[in-house]
Amino acid sequence: MKRRILIFGSGEQSVKVANKFVQNNFEATIISNELHKYSELNSIKFINKSEIISAKGFIGNFTISLKTENDIIDEKADIIIIAEEYLINNNLYNLVSSNFLYNLSDFKNKIDYFSHDFLNNKTIAFITGINEESWTYVLKDILESCLKLQSIAKLKTFVFTKNLKVGYEGIEKLYRLTKESGTFFFKFTDSTPKITNTNDSKVLIEFIDEIISQNFKLTPDITVVDYKVTSNPYLQKIAEVLKLNLDEYGFIQTDNVHRLPIFTNKKGILVAGNSRCVQSDEENNADIDNLISESISLFNGYSQDSKLKANVNYGRCAKCLTCYRSCPYGAIIFDEKIIIEKESCYGCGICSSSCPARAIELDTNDNSKFTYNLFNSKLHGDANITKDDIYVFCCERSACKAYKSAISLNLKIPSNIKIFEVPCTGSISTNEILYAFNNDALGVLILACHEQNCHSEIGNIYSKKRINYLQKYLEDIGINKERLIFKTIASNMAHEFIRIINGFKEELKIENIR
Amino acid sequence: MKRNKVLIIGGGIAGLSAALELSKLGLESIIVEKEKNIGGYASQFACKANIKCVKCGACIVHEKIQSVINRENISIYTKSSLKDIKKVEEKKYNVVIEKNMDCDSEKAEISFSINAVVMAAGFIPFNPKDKPYGYQKFKDVITNLDLERILKSENILKRLSDNTLPEKIAFIQCVGSRDSTLNHLWCSKVCCPSALRMANLIKAHQNVDITFFYIDIQSFGKDFLNLYPELKKNMKMIRSIPSDVIEDENGKLKITYFDNTNKKSIDEFFDIIVLSIGITPNKDLNNIVDAIGLQINDFGFLNKSIFVTGSITGPMNISETIGSAGITALGIYNYLKV
Ligand SMILES: Cc1cc2nc3c(=O)[nH]c(=O)nc-3n(C[C@H](O)[C@H](O)[C@H](O)COP(=O)(O)OP(=O)(O)OC[C@H]3O[C@@H](n4cnc5c(N)ncnc54)[C@H](O)[C@@H]3O)c2cc1C
Ligand code: SF4
Ligand code: SF4
Ligand code: SF4
Ligand code: SF4
Numbered sequence: 001m002k003r004r005i006l007i008f009g010s011g012e013q014s015v016k017v018a019n020k021f022v023q024n025n026f027e028a029t030i031i032s033n034e035l036h037k038y039s040e041l042n043s044i045k046f047i048n049k050s051e052i053i054s055a056k057g058f059i060g061n062f063t064i065s066l067k068t069e070n071d072i073i074d075e076k077a078d079i080i081i082i083a084e085e086y087l088i089n090n091n092l093y094n095l096v097s098s099n100f101l102y103n104l105s106d107f108k109n110k111i112d113y114f115s116h117d118f119l120n121n122k123t124i125a126f127i128t129g130i131n132e133e134s135w136t137y138v139l140k141d142i143l144e145s146c147l148k149l150q151s152i153a154k155l156k157t158f159v160f161t162k163n164l165k166v167g168y169e170g171i172e173k174l175y176r177l178t179k180e181s182g183t184f185f186f187k188f189t190d191s192t193p194k195i196t197n198t199n200d201s202k203v204l205i206e207f208i209d210e211i212i213s214q215n216f217k218l219t220p221d222i223t224v225v226d227y228k229v230t231s232n233p234y235l236q237k238i239a240e241v242l243k244l245n246l247d248e249y250g251f252i253q254t255d256n257v258h259r260l261p262i263f264t265n266k267k268g269i270l271v272a273g274n275s276r277c278v279q280s281d282e283e284n285n286a287d288i289d290n291l292i293s294e295s296i297s298l299f300n301g302y303s304q305d306s307k308l309k310a311n312v313n314y315g316r317c318a319k320c321l322t323c324y325r326s327c328p329y330g331a332i333i334f335d336e337k338i339i340i341e342k343e344s345c346y347g348c349g350i351c352s353s354s355c356p357a358r359a360i361e362l363d364t365n366d367n368s369k370f371t372y373n374l375f376n377s378k379l380h381g382d383a384n385i386t387k388d389d390i391y392v393f394c395c396e397r398s399a400c401k402a403y404k405s406a407i408s409l410n411l412k413i414p415s416n417i418k419i420f421e422v423p424c425t426g427s428i429s430t431n432e433i434l435y436a437f438n439n440d441a442l443g444v445l446i447l448a449c450h451e452q453n454c455h456s457e458i459g460n461i462y463s464k465k466r467i468n469y470l471q472k473y474l475e476d477i478g479i480n481k482e483r484l485i486f487k488t489i490a491s492n493m494a495h496e497f498i499r500i501i502n503g504f505k506e507e508l509k510i511e512n513i514r
Numbered sequence: 515m516k517r518n519k520v521l522i523i524g525g526g527i528a529g530l531s532a533a534l535e536l537s538k539l540g541l542e543s544i545i546v547e548k549e550k551n552i553g554g555y556a557s558q559f560a561c562k563a564n565i566k567c568v569k570c571g572a573c574i575v576h577e578k579i580q581s582v583i584n585r586e587n588i589s590i591y592t593k594s595s596l597k598d599i600k601k602v603e604e605k606k607y608n609v610v611i612e613k614n615m616d617c618d619s620e621k622a623e624i625s626f627s628i629n630a631v632v633m634a635a636g637f638i639p640f641n642p643k644d645k646p647y648g649y650q651k652f653k654d655v656i657t658n659l660d661l662e663r664i665l666k667s668e669n670i671l672k673r674l675s676d677n678t679l680p681e682k683i684a685f686i687q688c689v690g691s692r693d694s695t696l697n698h699l700w701c702s703k704v705c706c707p708s709a710l711r712m713a714n715l716i717k718a719h720q721n722v723d724i725t726f727f728y729i730d731i732q733s734f735g736k737d738f739l740n741l742y743p744e745l746k747k748n749m750k751m752i753r754s755i756p757s758d759v760i761e762d763e764n765g766k767l768k769i770t771y772f773d774n775t776n777k778k779s780i781d782e783f784f785d786i787i788v789l790s791i792g793i794t795p796n797k798d799l800n801n802i803v804d805a806i807g808l809q810i811n812d813f814g815f816l817n818k819s820i821f822v823t824g825s826i827t828g829p830m831n832i833s834e835t836i837g838s839a840g841i842t843a844l845g846i847y848n849y850l851k852v
Contacts, residue, residue: 024848133742135733167703167732169828172692173812176699187730189753190775210774247736255736257567257574261837277736283837290840296847297538398573401580453567490561492576495667 002027003299006064006077008052008238010034011085013273017288018044024292029075031066033234047075052241056333058343059268059298079268079295080242082252084232086274092131093225098201102224104128108141111148119153125205125220126159130193134161136168137280138226143174145224146183157183158220160193160205168280229278242269243330245457251276258397258455262290265457266330267344270294308347308362308423310340316359323351323360328456348456349427353466362427380419388416390443390508391436392501395425397455399447401491409494414501416442425449426459430470433484437474443483443508445501450488460488482507517542518850521609521628523596523802526554528824529634530578531836533588535843541850542587544628546594546611553579554636556832560665562711564718569735570711571832597623599805605629605850607806630846631806633816634839635799637825640690640698640791646758647686647789654767655759658685658708658790671716673785675765680722680785684769685709686756687728691792700813702792702829707734709790710745717748725750725782727771734831759787793829820845 005021007014010032018028022043029045030036031052039046050066050073057063062077090103102110104126126142128134139161146157164187166172179185186193186207193207203223208215231250239246245254245265253259253276262270270291273284310323310331317338324332331344332351340351340360352360380403394400400421406413418441422428425448436444446467448460467486475481485507487500518541522529525547533543545552557579559572582588591613598610608627614620639659642649649655653675656664664671673680687709691702710731713724726749731742756769766783773780795814803810809817815828823842824835 024844133731133733133739163730163732165733166692166701166730167706167734167829169700172701173699176694187753213777249736251736255569257569257571257833260571260574260833261840283834286834286837286841289844290837293535293539293840293844293847296844297535300538300540397577401576404580405576450561450563450567451565452569453563453573488563488565490563490567490573490576492557492559492573493561493666496561496669499669 003078003295004076005029005079005081005295006031006062006075007081007083008032008234008275009081009083009085010036012037013085013284014083015041015044016285017081017083017272017291020288020292021295024296026295029077031064031075047073052238055241058341060343062268079270079298081291082235082238082244082264082269082271082275083273084235084238084275086229086278087232089228089230090225092228093127093195095195095203095223095225096197096201098197100202100220100222102222103227104138104141104145104224105227107224108145111145111152114152116153119149119155121155122153122221123156123218124149124158124222124224125203125218126157126224126226127161127193127195127205128159128226129161129163129165130188130195132228133163134165134226135278136165136171139165140168140171140174140280142224142226143171143178146178147174147181150181150183158218159183159185160188160207161185162188162192169282229274232275235275242266244269244271245328247277253277254452254457256452256454256457258453262287262294265328267346268298306345306347306423307364308349309342309345310347310349310351310360311363312338312340313359313361316357318357318359320356322354322356326350326354326458326462328458346423346456348424348459349422350424350456350459350462353427353429353432354462358429358431362423378421380421385418385439386416387440388442389440390417390445390501390505391420391441392417392445392447393420393422393425393428394447395449395454395459396421396423398449398453398491399489399497402489402493402497405492406494406497411494411498414498414505416505417501424454424456424459425463426454426456428463428466430466430473433467433470437479437483441483443485443504445504446484446486447497447500448486448488450490453488453490518629519544519627520630520632520846520850521546521596521607522632522634523799524554524633524635524824524826525549525552525590525592526634526636526824526835527556527575527578527832528554528636528826528835528839529632530575530582531839532632532634532823532842533582534578534585535840536846537585537587539843539847540587541847543589543632544626545582545588545590546596547590547592548595548615550593550616552582552590552592555639555659556835558659558666559662559708560712560715562665562715564715568711568714568741570707574836575832593617596802599631599802601805602627607631629850631802631821632842632846633799633803633806633808633822633826634824635796635826637793637829638796640702640794642689642789642791645689645789647689647756647787648759648761648767649789652759652761652767652787654680654765654785655787655789657689658705658712658788661712661788662708665712665715669719671720671722671786673765678785679720682723682725682782682784683713683716683786683788684725684727684767684782684784685713685788685790686769687726687790688755689789689791690794692729698792698794698813700829701732703732703734704829704831705790705792706732707831709788710742712788713749714745723750724748725752725784727752727755727769729753729755793825796826820849 272287471481
């Protein structure tokens with residue numbers, strides 16, 4: 001049976017995604033909250049004018065409830081894809097609309113319909129990146145428009161900008177070509193041109209040519225202004241129902257390198273193109289291939305499953321829902337009781353450390369490879385614990401990799417340290433840290449990922465808060481609070497790993513701690 | 515399905531990502547890497563986070579290296595090169611790999627057959643020694659790549675000449691890129707982000723003045739609009755590319771530039787100068803390129819196709835490179851499936 005893909009989208013991107021899935025032997029359905037532009041296509045199934053109201057299930061077995069015009073329907077899916085279009089904000093310069101003003105997004109499609117006579121002898125000004133820094137895909141449209149205009153009629157084209165965004169394949173060359181074919185470029189560094197309307201609704205550009213320090217005024221026959229791309233507001237609703245994280249601009253996919261290229265915080269839900277960020281068409285197409293490749297992989301016997309899974313001890317659970325609210329991967333559901341969806345659980349342990357009743361434990365899938373003995377963690381090196389030991393809790397994705405890299409680089413590993421590998425520093429509970437001090441640890445160092453680099457998004461932040469709180473508590477019970485610290489590190493920084501530990505040892509020595 | 519094998523030339527982030535994706539799709543790959551270590555240039559980069567991650571992507575490369583090493587259906591030959599390749603039939607090539615190239619006594623050749631070749635041999639960083647900036651002549655003139663390597667192991671930047679702390683550092687952008695005298699009519703796109711992030715990191719750790727000589731600053735990342743004004747505040751931004759660098763008798767590096775704002779020529783002295791060199795095409799593979807029928811574009815990079823991935827096709831950052839490897843993986847999977 002063909003695997004089923006549900007795609008959220010209302011424009012071209014979603015159709016491209018769907019077509020490619022169909023080509024690769026999947027069954028694709030597009031869900032649109034409007035009447036989909038391309039809904040007459042018959043290779044794909046469309047569900048139009050429908051809004052997502054609820055969702056349940058996990059990879060290979062999702063059920064989405066949709067409110068359509070006259071009904072509520074359930075759709076099943078193996079994988080869910082978010083491929084909505086972006087929105088365009090055209091009003092970056094507060095100009096009144098008139099026949100003299102165009103938005104770049106419309107203008108480039110209209111050039112072909114302009115007659116030679118209409119364009120001849122006209123002065124056309126393009127404004128980009130003046131009020132706000134712009135992007136290469138915008139400049140590309142401008143350069144192509146200038147070249148096209150120059151080829152249709154005899155006219156003057158001007159480009160006003162601050163930083164020329166040439167950071168994309170072929171654009172530098174295209175820029176030079178455009179310049180050579182007669183377009184004037186004005187770049188501003190110390191000044192900003194003033195762009196206003198005249199009384200007769202034309203656009204007035206007042207600027208200083210910074211090279212010759214002279215003031216100019218220009219009233220073009222046509223002014224074309226750049227646009228800003230913003231996220232589709234419907235993404236918020238989708239994210240809320242599917243328990244997905246948004247970035248601060250409203251795109252699905254946080255600004256976290258662990259989510260690249262097409263991942264979300266929920267297994268089996270992938271995101272592409274302008275639903276995750278703003279990028280060029282080519283990058284959007286790359287996303288589509290990555291979606292397909294990942295989807296084939298997921299049902300190809302390949303497993304990216306984590307070694308650890310959360311497990312609830314129902315005898316202890318007080319149904320406080322703390323775990324439900326704290327799971328960053330949307331893996332916990334509440335249906336009369338707390339249920340951990342193993343398929344979505346990454347084994348980060350955040351639920352376990354947050355549970356006030358200590359009702360959740362992390363279990364291993366295969367005891368053969370790992371023994372998570374103490375503190376839900378794996379102890380590296382000499383298991384003999386002595387009084388002068390420093391306990392270093394290392395996130396397996398960052399600090400622990402830095403530690404392993406230090407070993408392979410033959411760096412001198414400081415003595416008297418115990419490395420505890422944890423799935424995420426968010427899994428370390430206050431009890432465990434207190435236990436370490438009870439066990440006579442000289443110091444405890446928590447080594448997490450840098451902010452916004454945590455695979456579980458919030459694990460490092462939870463951990464930092466917990467440490468701050470504990471430091472105060474330690475003081476109350478007569479333990480020097482300097483013996484507990486929290487630091488962040490990346491996996492590629494072996495030397496830094498050693499520096500942090502030596503620095504802490506030095507501090508402890510200076511403090512003459514015990 | 516017959517077990518298909520894919521040969522990947524180059525073990526940088528492009529080759530590693532392609533191998534991982536292919537492995538997830540059930541295909542076996544063999545990576546041939548000429549250097550001692552896999553990872554390519556991106557494995558030499560420092561983390562530029564200052565408490566908060568700035569999304570340079572360097573740690574991802576490190577993670578990929580470790581996952582490739584643990585994969586069953588990926589084999590890696592380092593210090594090796596493709597010595598010979600012959601097409602036997604459609605989707606079948608016989609190849610000869612030379613192992614341990616650097617050591618005459620351990621040199622060895624192995625031959626086997628494969629079903630597809632992926633070119634992932636990356637880029638060549640521009641060598642600025644012929645530019646009048648004194649690279650390799652003055653010790654404190656370094657490249658952005660040198661700086662990445664230094665910051666990977668040190669948290670404080672010192673002058674290489676005398677190990678003292680610098681008071682003034684200059685970055686010169688676009689060295690070897692956007693340069694018509696070299697016929698390099700492209701922007702390397704990775705040097706603006708790399709330089710700005712490193713400058714910011716250095717500022718966070720030590721007390722220095724940083725001057726940035728540039729033509730245009732390229733936008734990068736989701737939070738550029740918030741980030742750039744912050745970065746700018748900490749530095750002196752000068753929109754002009756200096757014509758040369760001269761070392762004076764005290765070991766200070768002199769830059770003469772035209773100050774557009776005040777319309778005069780200015781001499782300024784620096785302790786360290788960082789040249790932001792760019793990405794240039796890797797051309798020493800042309801025999802293989804011919805043998806497997808790939809096309810070279812106007813700039814000297816390879817044309818895009820499913821058999822070519824990463825920065826060998828033109829300037830690319832780490833995340834785009836990972837993206838491009840996905841295209842290759844799916845392409846090869848479908849190509850070998852039928
Ligand atoms: C100074 C600098 C800073 C940068 N900073 C960033 C940054 O902060 N963030 C970012 O995203 N990107 C950055 N980049 C870009 C980044 O380096 C590239 O995106 C990335 O390295 C591309 O990976 P690749 O695998 O295509 O190429 P490479 O890294 O060049 O890898 C190619 C591999 O192929 C091997 N190889 C070459 N020829 C052969 C052969 N004939 N046989 C066998 N093996 C061969 C090489 O040894 C190498 O290991 C930076 C680039 C530079 C120059
Ligand atoms: S946090 Fe603990 S007690 Fe609260 S609902 Fe979850 S398992 Fe039950
Ligand atoms: S271990 Fe992490 S991913 Fe799994 S249920 Fe708990 S919080 Fe969620
Ligand atoms: S992406 Fe770069 S800045 Fe962020 S943690 Fe990784 S190496 Fe550091
Ligand atoms: S990225 Fe910046 S420094 Fe590099 S070539 Fe482009 S404009 Fe120049």
